[in-house]
Amino acid sequence: MVHLTKLENRSIHILREAYANFKDLGMLWSIGKDSTVLVHLARKAFFGHVPFPLVHIDTHYKIPEMIEYRDNYAKQWRLDMIYGQNVEALNAKKTFPDGNCTRLECCRLLKTEALRATLNGTGARLRLNHETGEYELEKNPTAFTGIIVGVRSDEEGSRSKERYFSPRSQQNDWHVGDQPPEFWNQYKTDFAPGTHVRIHPLLDWTELDLWEYIQREKIPMVSLYFDKGEGKRYRSLGCWPCTQPVESNASTVAEIVEELRSGKFSNIAERSGRDQDKEDGGGLEELRKVGYM
Numbered sequence: 001m002v003h004l005t006k007l008e009n010r011s012i013h014i015l016r017e018a019y020a021n022f023k024d025l026g027m028l029w030s031i032g033k034d035s036t037v038l039v040h041l042a043r044k045a046f047f048g049h050v051p052f053p054l055v056h057i058d059t060h061y062k063i064p065e066m067i068e069y070r071d072n073y074a075k076q077w078r079l080d081m082i083y084g085q086n087v088e089a090l091n092a093k094k095t096f097p098d099g100n101c102t103r104l105e106c107c108r109l110l111k112t113e114a115l116r117a118t119l120n121g122t123g124a125r126l127r128l129n130h131e132t133g134e135y136e137l138e139k140n141p142t143a144f145t146g147i148i149v150g151v152r153s154d155e156e157g158s159r160s161k162e163r164y165f166s167p168r169s170q171q172n173d174w175h176v177g178d179q180p181p182e183f184w185n186q187y188k189t190d191f192a193p194g195t196h197v198r199i200h201p202l203l204d205w206t207e208l209d210l211w212e213y214i215q216r217e218k219i220p221m222v223s224l225y226f227d228k229g230e231g232k233r234y235r236s237l238g239c240w241p242c243t244q245p246v247e248s249n250a251s252t253v254a255e256i257v258e259e260l261r262s263g264k265f266s267n268i269a270e271r272s273g274r275d276q277d278k279e280d281g282g283g284l285e286e287l288r289k290v291g292y293m
Contacts, residue, residue, distance in 0.1 A: 007204060007205055012201075015148065021190075024144050026119075027148040028147060031067075034151070037202070037214065038150040039054065041201065050077070050080070054081050059110040075133065081127065084114055084124065089110060150202050162200050166179055169196070227249050234246070
């Protein structure tokens with residue numbers, strides 16, 4: 001458990017550095033295991049209170065149980081919860097489920113474009129009103145200058161090229177070869193005006209680290225991660241038309257930890273259930289260059 005404590009300490013240090021250096025800061029919450037651990041770490045870093053908004057990009061095609069989980073926990077933890085959507089693309093039915101574009105094009109419209117507009121304040125943001133329990137249109141939204149994201153280096157090839165503090169252009173574009181060096185615990189947090197920065201406190205964590213930490217901290221997770229008697233569970237969560245469960249009988253956190261320790265998935269990519277990753281060999285990195293999560 002010393003290993004987990006070291007990871008926790010570094011992540012909390014990065015979260016506090018981000019909060020100290022970025023005035024308009026938010027945190028992406030995909031409802032998946034990574035970003036849910038990140039929410040838990042933020043609560044620890046700031047003594048039970050998350051001092052910045054959580055931002056969810058709702059594609060309209062997320063598995064319904066994810067949205068129910070999001071809203072229940074946002075209310076329980078009194079989280080400042082915001083979500084954004086690409087309403088124009090949804091209304092025009094420019095989506096893969098409607099048969100009008102490829103999976104990658106659908107990701108670009110419903111995730112990347114929605115994220116860009118939500119972060120820079122040009123798109124509609126809906127914010128949870130804890131008094132009424134309903135989402136309301138946010139008035140006069142301002143741009144986020146920093147956004148905390150729960151990506152890990154080991155999850156997918158292009159994410160291994162990230163930094164803890166990774167600058168994006170004003171258009172949210174990512175220039176992979178133009179990132180600042182980071183030595184030991186020295187991070188560059190001072191960027192030119194107009195720069196948008198992604199902050200990645202979980203870069204060093206592995207999938208096994210996450211589940212061992214979830215076990216240690218008793219963090220509640222959406223039940224989609226667990227087998228419900230059908231011999232299948234989700235290993236990575238996304239939109240229901242493009243995300244498939246894996247073969248697994250693990251129905252508890254302890255069983256998932258044992259499954260990962262056994263090496264059952266050692267030769268199977270964590271995102272193997274994401275169909276959009278198979279559509280184009282370099283598709284995800286190209287999406288990330290223009291702002292994908």
